[in-house]
Amino acid sequence: xxxxxxxxxQLNTATKGLGDSRAGCSLQDVASLGWNILREEVSLPVAxxxxxxxxxxxxxxxxxxxxxxxxxxxxxxxxxxxxxxxLQLEHGAWGITLATAPQVQAAWQHGIRRMLLAxxxxxxxxxxxxxxxxxxxxxxxxxxxxxxxxxxxxxxxxAAAGQRLRILLEYGVEGGRTGIRSPQQEDAVLAAIAxxxxxxxxxxxxxxxxxxxxxxxxxxxxxxxxxxxxxxxAAGRFTEQNIIxxxxxxxxxxxxxxxxxxxxxxxxxxxxxxxxCYLTHDVGIYRHAEQRIHSHNPIARxxxxxxxxxxxxxxxxxxxxxxxxxxxxxxxxxxxFDAGLPQVALHFRPGHxxxxxxxxxxxxxxxxxxxxxxxxxxxAADLQVGDMLAFEISHPCLTFDKWRQLLLVDDALxxxxxxxxxx
Amino acid sequence: xxxxxxxxxQLNTATKGLGDSRAGCSLQDVASLGWNILREEVSLPVAxxxxxxxxxxxxxxxxxxxxxxxxxxxxxxxxxxxxxxxLQLEHGAWGITLATAPQVQAAWQHGIRRMLLAxxxxxxxxxxxxxxxxxxxxxxxxxxxxxxxxxxxxxxxxAAAGQRLRILLEYGVEGGRTGIRSPQQEDAVLAAIAxxxxxxxxxxxxxxxxxxxxxxxxxxxxxxxxxxxxxxxAAGRFTEQNIIxxxxxxxxxxxxxxxxxxxxxxxxxxxxxxxxCYLTHDVGIYRHAEQRIHSHNPIARxxxxxxxxxxxxxxxxxxxxxxxxxxxxxxxxxxxFDAGLPQVALHFRPGHxxxxxxxxxxxxxxxxxxxxxxxxxxxAADLQVGDMLAFEISHPCLTFDKWRQLLLVDDALxxxxxxxxxx
Numbered sequence: 001x002x003x004x005x006x007x008x009x010q011l012n013t014a015t016k017g018l019g020d021s022r023a024g025c026s027l028q029d030v031a032s033l034g035w036n037i038l039r040e041e042v043s044l045p046v047a048x049x050x051x052x053x054x055x056x057x058x059x060x061x062x063x064x065x066x067x068x069x070x071x072x073x074x075x076x077x078x079x080x081x082x083x084x085x086x087l088q089l090e091h092g093a094w095g096i097t098l099a100t101a102p103q104v105q106a107a108w109q110h111g112i113r114r115m116l117l118a119x120x121x122x123x124x125x126x127x128x129x130x131x132x133x134x135x136x137x138x139x140x141x142x143x144x145x146x147x148x149x150x151x152x153x154x155x156x157x158x159a160a161a162g163q164r165l166r167i168l169l170e171y172g173v174e175g176g177r178t179g180i181r182s183p184q185q186e187d188a189v190l191a192a193i194a195x196x197x198x199x200x201x202x203x204x205x206x207x208x209x210x211x212x213x214x215x216x217x218x219x220x221x222x223x224x225x226x227x228x229x230x231x232x233x234a235a236g237r238f239t240e241q242n243i244i245x246x247x248x249x250x251x252x253x254x255x256x257x258x259x260x261x262x263x264x265x266x267x268x269x270x271x272x273x274x275x276x277c278y279l280t281h282d283v284g285i286y287r288h289a290e291q292r293i294h295s296h297n298p299i300a301r302x303x304x305x306x307x308x309x310x311x312x313x314x315x316x317x318x319x320x321x322x323x324x325x326x327x328x329x330x331x332x333x334x335x336x337f338d339a340g341l342p343q344v345a346l347h348f349r350p351g352h353x354x355x356x357x358x359x360x361x362x363x364x365x366x367x368x369x370x371x372x373x374x375x376x377x378x379x380a381a382d383l384q385v386g387d388m389l390a391f392e393i394s395h396p397c398l399t400f401d402k403w404r405q406l407l408l409v410d411d412a413l414x415x416x417x418x419x420x421x422x423x
Numbered sequence: 424x425x426x427x428x429x430x431x432x433q434l435n436t437a438t439k440g441l442g443d444s445r446a447g448c449s450l451q452d453v454a455s456l457g458w459n460i461l462r463e464e465v466s467l468p469v470a471x472x473x474x475x476x477x478x479x480x481x482x483x484x485x486x487x488x489x490x491x492x493x494x495x496x497x498x499x500x501x502x503x504x505x506x507x508x509x510l511q512l513e514h515g516a517w518g519i520t521l522a523t524a525p526q527v528q529a530a531w532q533h534g535i536r537r538m539l540l541a542x543x544x545x546x547x548x549x550x551x552x553x554x555x556x557x558x559x560x561x562x563x564x565x566x567x568x569x570x571x572x573x574x575x576x577x578x579x580x581x582a583a584a585g586q587r588l589r590i591l592l593e594y595g596v597e598g599g600r601t602g603i604r605s606p607q608q609e610d611a612v613l614a615a616i617a618x619x620x621x622x623x624x625x626x627x628x629x630x631x632x633x634x635x636x637x638x639x640x641x642x643x644x645x646x647x648x649x650x651x652x653x654x655x656x657a658a659g660r661f662t663e664q665n666i667i668x669x670x671x672x673x674x675x676x677x678x679x680x681x682x683x684x685x686x687x688x689x690x691x692x693x694x695x696x697x698x699x700c701y702l703t704h705d706v707g708i709y710r711h712a713e714q715r716i717h718s719h720n721p722i723a724r725x726x727x728x729x730x731x732x733x734x735x736x737x738x739x740x741x742x743x744x745x746x747x748x749x750x751x752x753x754x755x756x757x758x759x760f761d762a763g764l765p766q767v768a769l770h771f772r773p774g775h776x777x778x779x780x781x782x783x784x785x786x787x788x789x790x791x792x793x794x795x796x797x798x799x800x801x802x803a804a805d806l807q808v809g810d811m812l813a814f815e816i817s818h819p820c821l822t823f824d825k826w827r828q829l830l831l832v833d834d835a836l837x838x839x840x841x842x843x844x845x846x
Contacts, residue, residue: 014532014845016525020551040547043525077756077794099794100752102439102466109437119794122739122752122809124463124773128443146742147808177795178742178750185744316545319569319601321608327601329523329545332761333500333824333846350547370820371500371522371542372600385570386545397793401756402824404846422437423756423827 009420015404016334017046019415027083027418030407035415037314037388037407040350042415044388045315045334047399047406051416053310054279054408058091060307061278065092067299068257073097073116073246075276078397081406082110083419084279095140097246097274101126104141106422108133116246117143118206118274120150120178121165127157134163142166142244144206146179148192155196164199168206168244169232171225176211186228190237202237204244204270205229209252215296218252222259233265242268250277251289254297277396280311284340284394309392311399311406313342317387318372323379326363330391331371334402340394341365342373348388356390365391432843438827439757440469442838450506450841453830458838460737460811460830463773465838467811468738468757470822470829474839476733477702477831481514483730484701488515490722491680496520496539496669498699501820504829505533506842507702518563520669520697524549527564529845531556539669540566541629541697543573543601544588550580557586565589565667567629569603571615578619587622591629591667592655594648599634609651613660625660627667627693628652632675638719641675645682656688665691673700674712677720700819703734707763707817732815734822734829736765740810741795746802749786753814754794757825763817764788765796771811779813788814 011018011025019035019042035041037048065072071094076085085096085107095114098104104115113136121127121143133139145151145167158165169189172179180186193200207225209218229245232238245263248256253275260271277286290307293300300306315330335342344363346356363381367374377383393399400406401423408417434441434448442458442465458464460471488495494517499508508519508530518537521527527538536559544550544566556562568574568590581588592612595602603609616623630648632641652668655661666688671679676698683694700709713730716723723729738753758765767786769779786804790797800806816822823829824846831840 014525014529016523016846018525019548020555043523043548043552044546100439100466102441106437119752120741120808122741123467123811125442125466126739129466132443146744149808150742153809172744174745176744177792177797178744181745316549318543318545319573321569321595321599321601322597322604329542332821337761338755369600374600385543385572386576388546398755402846404827423439423825 030418037413047403048409050310053308062092068261070271073272078276081419101129114140144168144170146170148188151192155199159199166203168204201239207247210249230265246272248273250275254293280396281307283392313391326375328373330373336395336398342391346390453841460836470826471832473733476731485515491684493694496695498697501699504842524552537563567591567593569593571611574615578622582622589626591627624662630670633672653688669695671696673698677716703819704730706815736814749798751796753796759818759821765814769813
């Protein structure tokens with residue numbers, strides 16, 4: 001396996017949302033092709049990343065983390081785009097969080113060397129991937145454990161491989177997802193880890209608070225986890241000088257920063273927060289989360305600006321078959337639909353308009369099929385077949401995974417580059 | 424643009440659901456690697472196609488269409504897998520239906536030469552793709568029109584290109600998706616088509632009945648469309664000797680076959696039905712549709728067998744954090760969730776079981792996140808972290824688009840090949 005930085009990656013012309021290109025064109029070459037979205041030089045639907053907003057979001061989160069004195073290990077599963085991972089590292093990220101062994105492998109193939117797998121590593125096929133990557137001495141890796149059976153399976157596998165796996169203890173909440181719930185489970189997991197001293201190295205503690213809905217519950221959970229971490233530190237259970245302490249999805253990172261920041265269990269702590277959706281933000285679930293953060297968190301309030309929606313989908317009006325209804329060539333294959341439907345932001349009539357204009361608030365996507373969206377419009381709406389609409393979305397993760405390549409655009413919708421995804 | 428048959432395609436090792444491979448391994452080479460799912464030689468989750476069931480489904484649908492004397496133009500958007508398209512052609516398909524211009528281009532790049540685009544062709548970026556492909560004289564193509572504005576836009580574009588585009592008139596229903604609703608719309612579209620005699624060639628009629636819920640409504644709609652087709656034929660509006668008449672998604676193809684078969688408007692008719700999901704079938708919406716077909720359709724009943732679910736997702740039990748709850752390493756990134764959640768079919772304990780056994784009926788997926796499923800199990804369920812489960816799904820289309828490669832397996836879960844998808 002060799003590392004393949006994105007600059008050598010060929011444009012995949014068997015996919016959607018591209019313009020015409022010469023044979024063998026690389027992602028790096030896309031900027032030189034001179035495509036513009038409004039000049040209809042790209043096939044719609046297309047997913048675009050507004051570069052100025054991405055840059056704003058990168059700086060915003062870097063600033064926020066620095067003010068709290070914590071580190072960012074953004075969840076890479078959101079975008080699975082190595083070029084974006086490298087942008088995140090250039091803007092201060094400690095490393096990249098991932099969800100599965102193949103995701104870790106994809107990131108490694110593209111030059112990422114510090115990763116946290118925020119899941120248990122289960123199954124021989126997946127252990128084999130990590131074992132192969134650990135042959136690279138520059139690869140820094142840890143994963144989580146919440147089960148004695150898993151700790152024994154990992155111990156057995158990595159002992160046989162003559163390797164040592166760095167692990168974090170995961171705590172969870174009753175009614176939640178993964179993670180240790182009870183002292184009995186904790187004892188069992190610690191005992192299993194202790195059975196494999198050559199193969200397993202406990203280096204920290206991990207939580208995912210995003211299954212809880214109330215701030216007070218989250219704070220209580222985080223405080224309980226800090227208390228356990230203090231106990232483990234005092235008992236000398238961590239094998240490295242610096243303890244890793246990791247939490248936070250994209251909705252509650254401010255509360256986690258607030259609870260974890262300044263934590264002192266008597267040895268140094270690397271506090272790693274894992275929001276992934278900040279990079280593109282959205283106009284749905286994460287805008288909603290952001291509103292709470294800006295009304296409650298003093299540091300976010302003090303920063304003045306907030307995250308901006310940077311991922312847009314452009315699509316054509318496909319059919320206007322009856323009064324009050326527009327069929328848009330944008331489907332479940334193109335946009336997330338599980339946490340709110342896409343919202344139309346801009347309207348542009350090619351060959352007529354100079355600039356896109358804000359779409360009326362009463363144009364509303366009401367349902368979607370695989371390749372179509374149904375938009376409710378007033379009877380008198382000024383809309384034609386062939387008009388272009390820009391949609392903003394809710395839930396970046398399930399939008400990114402619909403696209404093998406996304407285009408970077410400037411504010412005039414000139415295409416300035418392309419990034420690939422590796423789902 | 425050159426054609427790239429799948430046999431030359433390299434295995435994409437930056438994605439999920441694969442085993443270890445040597446550098447530069449092609450899809451064609453996968454069979455020789457000797458992977459077996461039950462021996463844990465593949466990273467889970469993995470999407471597998473049960474070859475014997477795929478073969479059964481191919482033969483079943485070929486037989487069904489032949490008995491009705493109609494032709495199959497399977498909707499390729501379901502799988503977007505050129506290797507599967509070629510299998511469909513080898514089993515009697517007339518050609519492949521697609522949903523977008525980039526899908527048509529992807530199919531063309533992989534050697535498909537007869538296609539129906541079951542949508543309007545909207546926007547210059549998309550027209551440019553089709554115009555480039557039409558330079559290949561072996562490429563046979565048609566698309567649909569329901570709007571005078573679109574017919575004029577197509578006429579203008581293809582007249583300027585000195586090319587002729589073959590189009591089908593689409594009819595729709597009030598409250599439905601695309602398609603002409605009224606005589607006024609029909610007049611306007613026909614008038615627009617007539618304005619571009621050099622560039623637009625009306626070769627048939629198309630419908631999508633799948634937006635209707637009741638058989639009687641569907642039959643009435645289809646009969647009305649046949650009546651209009653007869654009128655157009657009598658008026659000499661079709662420019663080719665054979666009229667194309669196309670309908671049918673994956674739920675009502677039997678009713679469309681029944682209504683269209685034997686239709687005689689006074690000139691030859693190519694009746695093209697477009698189900699796409701028959702190839703893998705499912706245990707959700709399409710099993711439900713199949714039950715109606717088998718209880719109502721005399722030919723299907725006479726055939727004895729029915730379609731079989733051929734697409735399986737294998738995943739690990741990731742965590743058993745509390746009584747009654749298993750967390751499975753299978754998420755919205757891996758399986759459709761919009762028309763019913765995945766259903767667990769088989770249970771296998773690596774290193775212990777010889778064969779998978781049927782999963783108990785009371786193990787039930789109750790919700791999903793991006794990378795996890797929550798399964799409700801009885802308190803006494805015999806389940807361990809690291810156990811393997813096979814899931815069957817509802818809605819193949821939105822499952823295929825989660826996978827860049829799917830593995831072909833025999834009945835012993837030996838991997839016999841791989842197919843790529845091009846979404």
